[in-house]
Amino acid sequence: MIQQFEFVLQSARMITPRVRELAFTRADGQPVDYEAGQFITLHIPHTEKVLRRSYSIATMPAEGEAIRIAAAEVDGGRATGVLFGMQPGDKVSATGPFGRFVLRDDAPCRYVLIATGTGVTPFRAMLPELERRIDLEDFEVDLLLGVRGPDELLYGEEFLRVADKHPRFRFHASYSRRMPDAPNGREYQGYAQQHLDSLQLNPQRDIVYLCGNPGMIDAAAADLQQRGFPIQNVRREKYVSSN
Numbered sequence: 735m736i737q738q739f740e741f742v743l744q745s746a747r748m749i750t751p752r753v754r755e756l757a758f759t760r761a762d763g764q765p766v767d768y769e770a771g772q773f774i775t776l777h778i779p780h781t782e783k784v785l786r787r788s789y790s791i792a793t794m795p796a797e798g799e800a801i802r803i804a805a806a807e808v809d810g811g812r813a814t815g816v817l818f819g820m821q822p823g824d825k826v827s828a829t830g831p832f833g834r835f836v837l838r839d840d841a842p843c844r845y846v847l848i849a850t851g852t853g854v855t856p857f858r859a860m861l862p863e864l865e866r867r868i869d870l871e872d873f874e875v876d877l878l879l880g881v882r883g884p885d886e887l888l889y890g891e892e893f894l895r896v897a898d899k900h901p902r903f904r905f906h907a908s909y910s911r912r913m914p915d916a917p918n919g920r921e922y923q924g925y926a927q928q929h930l931d932s933l934q935l936n937p938q939r940d941i942v943y944l945c946g947n948p949g950m951i952d953a954a955a956a957d958l959q960q961r962g963f964p965i966q967n968v969r970r971e972k973y974v975s976s977n
Contacts, residue, residue, distance in 0.1 A: 767831075775830055835971040
């Protein structure tokens, strides 16, 4: 159910050199009832007008009441300027949750999750359910995250922990600007959409989730269409950069 409420900032931290994670709770003490993969919209006061910016919820359902979002710094950005200046106790209005970019009641398959930058946040929220499906049924997961360099691999340590725990969960990284000194077999150079071949895609079994930069999503979706993926097996969430 979509609601309007007031958020109070509980904590904030830099999780990469350019991304700040903010943890909010509702001022009235009520929980935010959401599904992993959904987003909330912040109504950010500014000198000219109220700025409306949407952010995917990064919180795993069992992590508590705080709603975590990841905001990427935008040069000259009005909204991110406010968010990066917020301190614990500051308040902001919000509405939500919104969106259908959620895990569905799919038959056993391989989920191919492809993200750029903060587009990986809904996949973090999905981790517990993905692990449950891998444990109980014949599901597999390949997660490919595209960022500028290794220092910007947000939530990368968490995804790697799941990969170490579950052989059927594989984490890949694509770096557009800076490669590590000793890349492993699952680290690639270039943009995420350039490495679909490495995932050995299967249109008959794979379900692809695309989240992040619209350019990546459009390029990947066109590639997947050429490979014969049915439209219902390609699920998208575009992040439009705005100041």
